[in-house]
Amino acid sequence: MSVYFKGLSSINGPLVAVEGVKDASFDELVELVDDNDHTRLGRVIEIQGERALIQVFENTEGMSTKNVVTKFSGKPIELGLSQEILGRSFNGSGVPIDGLGPVYTDKFMDINGRVINPVARVYPRDFINTGISAIDGLNTLIRGQKLPIFSGSGLSHNELAAQIVRQAKIISEKEEPFAIVFAAMGVKHDVAAFFKQTFLEHGVMDHVTMFLNLANDPIIERILTPRFALTAAEYLAFEKDMHILVVMSDITSYCEALREYSSSKEEIPGRKGYPGYLYSDLASMYERAGCIEGSAGSLTQIPILTMPNDDISHPIADCTGYITEGQIVLDRTLMQQGIYPPISVLPSLSRLMKDGIGDGLTRFDHADLSSQLFAAYAKVIDIRNLASVIGLDELSPQDRVYLNFGLLFEHVYVGQGEGNNRAIEETLDLGWHLVSLLPRHDLDRLEAKLLDEFYDHDAAGVYFRAAYPKFMEGLN
Numbered sequence: 001m002s003v004y005f006k007g008l009s010s011i012n013g014p015l016v017a018v019e020g021v022k023d024a025s026f027d028e029l030v031e032l033v034d035d036n037d038h039t040r041l042g043r044v045i046e047i048q049g050e051r052a053l054i055q056v057f058e059n060t061e062g063m064s065t066k067n068v069v070t071k072f073s074g075k076p077i078e079l080g081l082s083q084e085i086l087g088r089s090f091n092g093s094g095v096p097i098d099g100l101g102p103v104y105t106d107k108f109m110d111i112n113g114r115v116i117n118p119v120a121r122v123y124p125r126d127f128i129n130t131g132i133s134a135i136d137g138l139n140t141l142i143r144g145q146k147l148p149i150f151s152g153s154g155l156s157h158n159e160l161a162a163q164i165v166r167q168a169k170i171i172s173e174k175e176e177p178f179a180i181v182f183a184a185m186g187v188k189h190d191v192a193a194f195f196k197q198t199f200l201e202h203g204v205m206d207h208v209t210m211f212l213n214l215a216n217d218p219i220i221e222r223i224l225t226p227r228f229a230l231t232a233a234e235y236l237a238f239e240k241d242m243h244i245l246v247v248m249s250d251i252t253s254y255c256e257a258l259r260e261y262s263s264s265k266e267e268i269p270g271r272k273g274y275p276g277y278l279y280s281d282l283a284s285m286y287e288r289a290g291c292i293e294g295s296a297g298s299l300t301q302i303p304i305l306t307m308p309n310d311d312i313s314h315p316i317a318d319c320t321g322y323i324t325e326g327q328i329v330l331d332r333t334l335m336q337q338g339i340y341p342p343i344s345v346l347p348s349l350s351r352l353m354k355d356g357i358g359d360g361l362t363r364f365d366h367a368d369l370s371s372q373l374f375a376a377y378a379k380v381i382d383i384r385n386l387a388s389v390i391g392l393d394e395l396s397p398q399d400r401v402y403l404n405f406g407l408l409f410e411h412v413y414v415g416q417g418e419g420n421n422r423a424i425e426e427t428l429d430l431g432w433h434l435v436s437l438l439p440r441h442d443l444d445r446l447e448a449k450l451l452d453e454f455y456d457h458d459a460a461g462v463y464f465r466a467a468y469p470k471f472m473e474g475l476n
Helices: 157-167 189-201 219-239 251-264 278-286 315-323 332-336 366-390 397-414 424-435 448-454 457-467 469-473
Strands: 003-006 010-012 015-019 028-033 039-048 051-056 069-076 078-081 089-091 107-110 149-151 178-187 208-214 243-249 290-292 298-306 326-330 343-350
Touching (some): 028 051, 107 219, 149 157, 149 315, 157 243, 178 189, 178 219, 189 208, 219 243, 219 251, 219 278, 219 298, 251 278, 251 298, 251 315, 278 315, 298 315, 315 326, 326 332, 366 397, 397 424, 397 469, 424 457
Parallel strands (some): 089 208, 149 298, 149 326, 178 208, 178 243, 243 298
Antiparallel strands (some): 003 069, 010 015, 015 051, 028 039, 039 051, 078 107, 326 343
16 A cells, blocks of 8 residues: 655755655655655655654755655565566666666566575576687686676776677587577666667577666666566576576666665765675675576676775775675786786686586586696796796797797687687687697696597697698797
8 A cells, every 4th residue: 555745854966765654665665746746756664653764766956854754665666577578678777768668567576686595596507608708618607606707997898798699509419599688787877878789789689688877877866776687687697597697787877876875874884985784785686586486497697896096905896706606807917918808817717617517518528627837837827927036038948838828818719809709619629729838748637538639739730820820930
């Protein structure tokens, strides 16, 4: 039942208070109508006796303590859903902005999600092919996983996010419905236009649902945007049995909006001014990913965050790393060398990779090969550090071989380019070409039977000289 109240007791930025409210509920949807018949939406965020504190989604310009009628709806914020949301674009409040009219509603769902019983979760094991070797080969994305991308200001995370949306697909013997929900928070107009144009040009918009919160949109809407997107994803995944990949960018903009919102409530700040509940707030979004017993669908998340000052120990990155199952880290030095995607391999990690690769999933040699590539590249970094002390001329011939391997690994394997969509077999074959450049006796992560089948030093040299002649000429 709806209840109406005349007047407000206080207005503080996007927060207003109403006195004499007896039956309000936390997160209840509220309508506020001023004397110009301008209707704003809000939600109850705090209840103190008969005083309800309301978060207004728009600005409060034109509102006063006497000219507003407040309507309590008696229900939480809900999103109207049907399969028609595929191919559509919405603002951060779930309102269509593509000019195609309203969406036919099959069901309404609470944007705060539903609690998933941990016992009902199914362990993720199925591989998602992104077409990006540094992810597929070394930090494999698994269906139902939450794998964030740690980036920095000015790095190519938007391009990487768009490429993942364009290329991601389920590798399966049977045809399974796959779609993507994309949520942008606090992005500039040119960034939003870039994503829309990219999806349209590559013909993938028909299986993408977009939620766009622009930089000049209210910060309160920014806080709700990922929850609208995840609600749409849950509907498609667990009601329509689809496999959904959710890409959210930028989590840092979301957290900064949360900090501003917390400050307006005069809450005691935590680390770097962020609220003390930052961890649990992020967890309430990230933990909506997964596979559920009895449902054929799944929900996979790739949150993207820009680390302030490239600081991986920043509270946003720190909390995200604890909640999620790994991270993909972008490196500014690699980008300055013209390498795309500039994925820093050594600090990157996929904790579920070991259970989603191998025979019957990707290929039987995948796990051992990725381990050898990691080990060899780690040795490259050690040799570079040594060379910075003693000089290149003092390095042994074997050390120089590793330096050449490192350059090829960074510029060819990692830096595959924006338009290159590699199949997993191509990624693995390229990995074998790379390790075949190294002395066989150094490959201690690979069993003899694998080396007998795949290792070929001469063929690897021929391959790289034919495929990358100019690059090979520049090696030592």
